[in-house]
Amino acid sequence: MAESENHVTEAVAKKAQALRRALHHHNYAYYVLNEPEISDAEYDRLMRELIALEEAYPELITPDSPTHRIGAPPLDRFEAVSHTVPMLSLENAFFEKEVLEFDQRVRRFLETDDPVAYTAEPKVDGLAVEIVYEKGLLMQASTRGDGFKGELITPNIKTINSVPLYLMDSGKVAVPARLEVRGEVFMPLEAFKRLNKERLKQGEPAFANPRNAAAGSLRQLDSRITAQRPLDMFCYGVGVMSDLSPSSHWEILGILKELGLPVNPQIRPRCRIEEVLEYYNMLSERRHAFTYEMDGIVIKVDDLSLQRRLGEKSRSPRWALAYKFPAVQETTRILGIEIQVGRTGALTPVAHLAPVLVGGVTVSRATLHNEDEIKRKDIRIGDTVLIQRAGDVIPEVVKVIETARTGDEKVFRFPAVCPACHSRVRRLEGESVWRCVNAVCSAQLKARIRHFASKGAFDIDGLGGKLVDQLVDRGLVRSYADLFYLDKATLAGLDRMAEKSAQNLVEAISKSKNISLDRFIYGLGIRHVGEHLAHVLARAFGSLEAFMAASEDELIAIDEVGPQVAQSIRAFFETPENTANIEKMLQAGVRIAETPGVGLSESKRTLEGEAFVLTGALESMTRSEAKARIEALGGKVTGSVSPRTTYVVAGKEPGSKLARARQLGVPVLTEQELLERLS
Numbered sequence: 001m002a003e004s005e006n007h008v009t010e011a012v013a014k015k016a017q018a019l020r021r022a023l024h025h026h027n028y029a030y031y032v033l034n035e036p037e038i039s040d041a042e043y044d045r046l047m048r049e050l051i052a053l054e055e056a057y058p059e060l061i062t063p064d065s066p067t068h069r070i071g072a073p074p075l076d077r078f079e080a081v082s083h084t085v086p087m088l089s090l091e092n093a094f095f096e097k098e099v100l101e102f103d104q105r106v107r108r109f110l111e112t113d114d115p116v117a118y119t120a121e122p123k124v125d126g127l128a129v130e131i132v133y134e135k136g137l138l139m140q141a142s143t144r145g146d147g148f149k150g151e152l153i154t155p156n157i158k159t160i161n162s163v164p165l166y167l168m169d170s171g172k173v174a175v176p177a178r179l180e181v182r183g184e185v186f187m188p189l190e191a192f193k194r195l196n197k198e199r200l201k202q203g204e205p206a207f208a209n210p211r212n213a214a215a216g217s218l219r220q221l222d223s224r225i226t227a228q229r230p231l232d233m234f235c236y237g238v239g240v241m242s243d244l245s246p247s248s249h250w251e252i253l254g255i256l257k258e259l260g261l262p263v264n265p266q267i268r269p270r271c272r273i274e275e276v277l278e279y280y281n282m283l284s285e286r287r288h289a290f291t292y293e294m295d296g297i298v299i300k301v302d303d304l305s306l307q308r309r310l311g312e313k314s315r316s317p318r319w320a321l322a323y324k325f326p327a328v329q330e331t332t333r334i335l336g337i338e339i340q341v342g343r344t345g346a347l348t349p350v351a352h353l354a355p356v357l358v359g360g361v362t363v364s365r366a367t368l369h370n371e372d373e374i375k376r377k378d379i380r381i382g383d384t385v386l387i388q389r390a391g392d393v394i395p396e397v398v399k400v401i402e403t404a405r406t407g408d409e410k411v412f413r414f415p416a417v418c419p420a421c422h423s424r425v426r427r428l429e430g431e432s433v434w435r436c437v438n439a440v441c442s443a444q445l446k447a448r449i450r451h452f453a454s455k456g457a458f459d460i461d462g463l464g465g466k467l468v469d470q471l472v473d474r475g476l477v478r479s480y481a482d483l484f485y486l487d488k489a490t491l492a493g494l495d496r497m498a499e500k501s502a503q504n505l506v507e508a509i510s511k512s513k514n515i516s517l518d519r520f521i522y523g524l525g526i527r528h529v530g531e532h533l534a535h536v537l538a539r540a541f542g543s544l545e546a547f548m549a550a551s552e553d554e555l556i557a558i559d560e561v562g563p564q565v566a567q568s569i570r571a572f573f574e575t576p577e578n579t580a581n582i583e584k585m586l587q588a589g590v591r592i593a594e595t596p597g598v599g600l601s602e603s604k605r606t607l608e609g610e611a612f613v614l615t616g617a618l619e620s621m622t623r624s625e626a627k628a629r630i631e632a633l634g635g636k637v638t639g640s641v642s643p644r645t646t647y648v649v650a651g652k653e654p655g656s657k658l659a660r661a662r663q664l665g666v667p668v669l670t671e672q673e674l675l676e677r678l679s
């Protein structure tokens with residue numbers, strides 16, 4: 001009996017070890033190399049299998065188990081830990097002149113007239129941390145703190161998917177007995193936007209910027225909350241690193257990469273100060289194209305023996321300098337506050353600002369999110385405010401400059417009625433937004449139609465906001481289904497509508513009638529169903545009929561669909577106007593292309609796990625066709641290039657996406673190469 005139990009445990013232990021290895025490998029392939037080898041579903045299956053094993057046999061849990069990535073029970077407080085080697089801060093520079101002075105200082109100190117080799121890297125705006133690996137195992141992680149002592153945040157760091165729980169032994173670099181690696185933990189911009197949206201919905205204050213969001217997420221006593229926040233990290237230095245003796249900073253970065261640690265791919269190695277300045281200009285221009293926020297570059301003397309000779313001043317090394325980008329925060333005045341009505345009736349206050357240049361872009365509007373945010377920040381009309389923009393996020397008001405108040409500022413009263421239809425607005429218990437609940441409110445209808453015609457949905461070229469306003473105000477369109485019944489004569493009768501444009505619009509509307517199921521679903525504008533979820537639903541159901549007939553339970557059974565979404569979908573289809581609109585669209589000739597990928601046998605899913613971005617015109621097919629064909633083989637087509645993109649397909653006259661691909665090192669395919677993969 002005892003023997004058979006032992007036997008089982010041994011087999012189980014082997015299985016657990018194999019699962020841990022596999023998960024570690026796939027994690028690295030996905031999060032560090034951006035080259036996934038298996039689907040997300042397969043990864044989840046392996047993870048669930050390991051969790052089940054560890055639950056059944058807790059003695060199998062090892063400190064490097066990937067199950068730690070989901071967080072650990074909460075702590076009462078953070079313990080303090082000392083850094084073996086102090087974590088220094090950086091001296092800042094804002095002008096080219098200061099960088100040239102830095103270079104002169106370095107050369108004067110080293111008593112040389114020869115150019116010094118620098119390595120320049122993006123300065124990521126996050127939180128500095130140190131992770132200690134002993135014999136390759138992640139043992140401890142801490143915040144920078146005051147540079148000498150930080151807070152122990154090991155379980156929180158383990159939730160970051162790109163951070164290896166044990167170091168990789170590639171055979172090229174011996175895993176050091178002790179490695180103290182330093183880097184910046186940050187929150188990617190997309191995740192930041194999503195998190196803030198969610199927080200505002202829950203009535204919680206939004207984070208002012210991705211940096212605060214990263215800090216707030218990492219310094220959670222409950223690491224299970226950290227696990228819900230998609231953080232990432234780039235490693236850029238070391239404290240103690242035993243066994244290895246690199247001679248340059250660039251070599252250190254190479255070692256870190258070899259050990260499986262995430263290192264920023266944008267680093268410019270060993271260059272002269274003039275090239276550093278070029279690198280700064282290049283990044284400064286392109287920084288908004290990145291998936292994370294950078295606030296400058298860090299310039300480091302590359303040679304470690306020179307670094308040692310240079311040493312440090314009180315708190316910062318003499319061999320490094322942070323050269324910051326121009327601020328993305330500015331002060332301006334609030335001229336007025338307008339209420340916008342969204343397609344679900346949500347009322348969003350928007351500030352009209354005295355136009356101001358923020359990081360190279362003129363900003364004249366900023367979102368104020370909701371009534372609570374206005375109250376919390378005590379924002380008044382006429383106030384001087386600090387505003388900021390991050391990436392392509394809508395600018396927001398960070399805070400009021402209270403010292404600039406004159407007493408003439410006006411407190412904003414949130415309206416009790418919808419600014420468009422004048423019906424009373426409601427705020428539901430537990431919600432942070434006021435809503436216009438009038439089903440026939442014209443502002444909601446306009447927003448719904450704009451959404452319906454937008455790029456990710458029916459993509460109707462030429463149907464802009466002003467035109468939608470006219471169509472609704474003149475009663476020509478009472479639902480999106482009506483769009484398909486517009487004729488050229490009606491359109492040509494509108495203001496600023498030439499014969500030719502009317503013709504083009506009729507053609508664009510007609511062309512949009514052939515649509516994939518995911519775009520169709522997204523276009524409906526069901527509350528909580530965004531572009532991504534629409535895609536998930538389309539894949540899960542395969543046809544409009546099946547989707548419309550799905551019960552709440554069937555909906556919840558789908559990964560990523562929760563009770564709130566399921567209820568919202570059901571409520572949508574139980575509203576007779578909505579089903580009547582769908583019927584009317586189908587009668588007008590709207591045809592849904594069969595959803596690709598559904599029910600395909602594994603052998604046909606040759607593009608499973610691959611993400612494509614299309615740019616420029618293709619010769620042998622339209623972009624929609626290319627998308628359908630890629631999806632038919634299990635691949636994905638997305639709109640923007642990110643490190644997760646597998647290929648960018650460049651047709652004729654490709655757009656900025658091609659440049660972005662080159663910048664991120666994403667492989668580029670020609671149309672011919674795409675066809676080969678499709679055949």
Ligand code: 9MJ
Nearest residue numbers: 088121122123124184236298
């Ligand atoms: C950031 N924040 O990206 C350093 N940093 O080096 C990079 N910070 C740094 N290096 C020494 N890339 C101290 C701080």
